[in-house]
Amino acid sequence: MRSNFKGNESGPILKGVFMRASNPCTGICRLDEKTGWCLGCGRSRSELDHWRTKSEAWRQRIWKKIPQRLDELGVKCRRFPWTTEEIQNFVLSSLNNCQGTWVMGVVGAVAEFTVVGDAPKLAECTDGMITAFTQNGAIKMLINDDVRALNFDPPNELLRPHVVLAVKRDRGRLPITENVADLGEDVNPLILESAKRVFDLGLGRKEARFCVRVNEGESQKALTRCSGQSFDVALPKISLPLRYDSPTRVVETALGRIEVQGQIPTPNANSPIGPHTHLLPDHLLSERALPVGMELPRAYLPGAIFYPAM
Template sequence: MISIPSPCVGICRMDESTGLCLGCARTGEEIAIWRETGEAQRRRIWAALPARFERLGLTLARLPWTPSEILAFVAGKLRSREGSWAIGCYGGVAEFRAEAGEDCEIAVDGERVTARTDRGALRLRIGDAVRALALYETPGQQDLRAIFLVVARLRAGLPVASGLSALGADRAAILPQDRGQGLYDLGLRRTITRFCIRTDKAALVETLTPALGQSWPNYLPAVGAAILRESPVRVVESALGRAEVRTPIPPPGAASIPGPHTHLLPDLLAMGREMGPGFELPEAYAPGAIFYPSPPAND
């Protein structure tokens, strides 16, 4: 029998006036007995939490989903074309969604779910360490803003490039025919995500090569126009997987096109934020992917 997960979100601080945890809204006694208590009592505790969240003014909550239930949620939303999925950080993100009428191939293989259209692809691995946190508009209500798939921060680190770097052939590409193309890390210096481009176009490779090793965003004057012109595949990775975007890069100031797209905004990246304002997570967790029931406001 699969055990019901703990509601803990990594904020373990008690509210003196209510005696409730300001992270999970349990009492101290409920926290103390959680490991030994039965499934029926765990369900009763979970059922009591929404009213307590309203009382405490909390909008972030863990969902009582096992990894297999998280995997089923991801696959289900992809199949029904509901919402969109994002991987990245504030100012450097890839978003994947399939539009109505667009062919979308979806496969589930063990812990891994993959979705692919002609314009982009998403691959996520939902292992035992993955947690699902929901962010609501209103405390105690079900007006969902986003669902974060997270892992413990200690598990979330990726290789960090100090500048524009050639990573060699992209052996992890979702399509086998892409695995011989060159992958270039843009060197955003983020520990939880990396933003890359993939190309086999000689003209773009020739432009990128002299700029290798230069730090972000200092190399942009030398290579930015070529990247915009050639519009290579953008590959954004996290500890949970990757998103690949094939749509054209819009010119500066233009709106993103419907469907898969990326944002790479130096001014926002310079702020050093992992998440956008109002989307903060507990320090214990790092985001691996985000589900938005409707497109984010900056689209």
């Protein structure tokens, strides 16, 4: 089913009326001994027990109390009271109105999707699958009932929030590849091109994988020679061919993928305007999935982070 939401109908990032209060649960179910509030969602035992049976107006009132409670508890991870459709609408609005940047990957290996110009070439939602295209890039996200919109900002910064889209761990992880690997032909590319063969660079991370889609050039030859080698061993042998050929970069998470084209800059150069990637071995050593201050409950895998435009 194609969504009838049009991104330009929404002004401020969080403008809109919630259709129905979703469940605030974040996957941490433990009561604070002093306050009696859940350390994950900020509800009391009584509120937890009666959440399904009470009225919608009652649930909305509890939702309004939760931010202050979590602030008192010192809990940073907060769930937005958005239904699945509202998450879809937020994403479409952010894309159509060029309100910020979507990032997928892990610390040290990310793809960034920013719309170039006044509007994307295409942004649509069909059966929960959001796709958007702009100069040198494309993004795809499957937003269904397994996706949660989370935030780690202080309550006074929620007018322009960072939004973390997290995916229930039960939805399934990406295949983990410990070494450079030839994955064969990319059967579901977003950007149609002659290059079809995909290589996983072998970061060995459960949260994301960093791939390149190549044609029969020097990059493919170098990657083929390095197949089976660890990323650290292969990097000195593949970095120059990859920078010279600048093949399409494909970063995937449990939520979807971002594809990036265009010249790969030299290490000390500024990042280009619009979609681009970062592959920084020193930052990968942190082994962090998300930046400092964003600690996901174990029930979720990171999907994407939205950074609002300044």
